[in-house]
Amino acid sequence: MQAPVCLIDNGSDGRMSVQQEALKILEQIQQPVVVVAVVGLYRTGKSYLVNRLVGKHTGFALGGTIESKTKGIWMWCVPHPSKPGHTLVLLDTEGLGDVQKGDEKHDTWIFCLAVLLSSTLVYNSMGTIDNTALEKLQFVTELTEHIRVKSSEHNRNTELMRVFPSFVWTVRDFTLELEKDGKPITADQYLEHALKIKPVDARSPPGVEKHNKVRQNLRDFFAERRCFVMERPANSRAMKRMEELTDADLDPSFVQQVQDFCSYVHYSAQVKTMRGGRGLTGRMLGSLAETYVEAICSGKVICLESDWESLALIHNGRAVTETLEFYQAGMERRMKFPTDTHEALSTIHTAATKRAVSISNTSFSGVEQKHQLQFMSSMDKEYVASCKNVEVSRSEFRSVTPRTFASLEGDLMDGSFMRSGGHREFRHTLDRGAHLYRSETHKGVMGEEVLTEYLEEKNAVGMSIRTADRSLTEAQKRMEVFTQNTRTQIQQQPLHVLRSSHEDHMRQLESEMERVLGATRKPFQFSRFK
Incomplete structure (x- = not known):
């Protein structure tokens, strides 16, 4: 992607919807996805951080006014x-x-979606982490009202901690010294304090209870927490035209702090997973977004267990179809070459199955094996059908060769x-028949194999014909020499001597012809010299 696109839009009526353009992009991503979401109060510089995580200075609109851009x-x-x-x-x-929205419920759902879709959640704020900043993070306390992991759960907070993303708090325009009791502390220690x-x-x-509530929820829901100031x-x-500034125009300390943040996210953020630790692809992430938005629009509490099971069913059903199509394509591609025996066809089936299974191992989700078993059963049926089709085709x-x-x-x-030439x-004649055969059979799966079998059968016959052809041609040459010599001798020797010599030669030639031709036809008959 050269630029960002809208994934979830809230229309003029306030109703959320997943955008088809974004879904088409996610549909093409078959790799595991690492999902990083940035949330926070409006006009706090969230978009700048996202642009830097991409490695660019522009992309998401930054804006230089009090109006929210995203x-x-x-x-x-x-x-x-x-x-x-x-x-x-x-x-x-x-x-x-954003005061222009005036809808706190909408903010809660934006925050919930960011939590549910991401593997790392970045919360961006300004100034310091004080009681005011924490009170503005009241959305955390409302998560349990809108999200549950199971239909019946004993310890909701523990279950949510297992599935929620890692948490990173970025504090912008930080002016304090990182010290406690006169000793330097890290940003992480500052957050924990x-x-x-x-x-x-x-x-x-x-x-006091109100003071503790947000803090306790952050501890309960996000087991892994980091902080960057x-x-x-x-x-x-200069801040009003941030999109135009390069690193050389910015404070060196800020540039280094942003680089540290980006390096941490790039190396530490994990693949988005679902129940059982199954990594999500782009396609699955799109389906998950649709499922959550549908639940929000229908006013339901999001049940992660049910949503994941629904996602697994959809994904596995699609995986069965696509993996079977891959197997079929592999079989058809390999069967274009001659397969003389069932053993050869079985070898092709085994190779195609191995490739298909390797793909299925990264395609199927969930702990149940019924989809894998369905896929294996379908492949076996395809193989049996292929064997039958091969025999019928052959x-x-x-039946075409006799014609x-x-x-x-x-x-x-x-x-x-059985003659000279x-x-x-x-x-x-054989080539003419093969051309006629191919013109009738066109590109049938087994057509070329049957032709090959026929030509191999005729190969032995052709060898015999070639041997006879050579012997007959040599005999004809000797006959021509003998005839010429006889004419010469007629002029030079007495008649009774020529007759005796001619008959001897005739017997020798007839004997040789009979040996060459064998039982394939009657022996040549030569006229006696008179």
């Missing part, structure tokens, strides 16, 4: 920079808390080729 959820898919064979899917979400739970007892002041990138005037083509080679068979029966005529 609406819905936008998607940008690129080859993963550090994981060959993977695709990095970046999601830039509509800014939360901000999430510290206050003890609650009878003497606790009012508001970033200084202000440039002065206020039988049909064999197309009728002239050849007739000449063989009456011994027409007979082998050349035999080859000409």
Whole structure:
């Protein structure tokens, strides 16, 4: 993708919908996907981070006004920079808390979708991680109202932790010193300190439970947490045209902090998975987005277990069809070459099955094996049908040979080729019959194989004809020499001597002709010299 596209749009009526253009792009991605979603309050610089994760300064609109630029959820898919064979899917979400929307429910669903679709969730904020910043993250406390893992679950928080993404908090325009009790601390330690739970007892002041709620939810839902702080990138005037600035125009500390953040995400973000640790492809991610948006629009609580099972059924049903088509294509491609025996056909079947199974191992989802068994059963049926088709095809083509080679068979029966020059005529008649055969059979699966079998049968006959042709040609030459010598001797020797010599030679030639021709035809008859 050269530029981002809208994945989930919220229309003028506020109803969400998954965009077909984005689904077509995801449909083509058969690789595992690493999905990184960036969420946060509007006008906090989320889109800039996503552009940098792609390795560009532009792409998602940044804007330099108070108006929020991103609406819905936008998607940008690129080859993963550090994981060959993977695709990095970046999601830039509509800014939360936009006063022009006036719909907190909409913000909650945007946040929920970002959590459910991503393998790494980046929350972007400004200033510091204080109580005000945490209160603005109240969407975390509402996750349990809209999402459940199973239809009946004992420990909802533990179940959600197992399926939720890793969590990264980026704090922009950070001006504080990372110190605690006079000692330097890391950004991660700064986050954990901000999430510290206050003890609650009878003497606790009012508001402690509210103080702890968001913090406890963040701890309960996101087991893996990281934090990155970033200084202000440039002065206020320059910030209004961020899309035009290069790294040379920005504060060096900010550039380094952004690079550290991008490096962490590129190397640490994992493949998006579903129940059982099954990695999602782009196609499956698109189906999952459709499932979640449909549940939201229908007002249902999202049940991850049911949604994953539905996704597995859809994906596995499609995988059965596509893998079987791959097997069929492999069989048809290999069967264009001659297969003399069932053993040869079985070899082709085994090779095609092995390739198809290797694909199916990366295609099927879920713990149940019924789709794999369905696929194997379908392949066996295809193989049996192929065997039957081969025999029927072979039988049909064999019925064509008597008609197309009728002239050849007739000449063989009456011994027409057993003469000097007979082998050349035999080859000409054989080639003419093969041309006629091919013109009638066209490109049948077994047509060429049956022709090959027929030609191999006639090869031995052709060898005999060629041997006889050579012997007869040599005998004719000797006969011509003998005739010429006889004429000379007639003029030079007495009649009774010539008659005796001629008869001896005639007997020798007749004997040789009988040896050459054998039982294929009557021996040549030479007229006696008078």
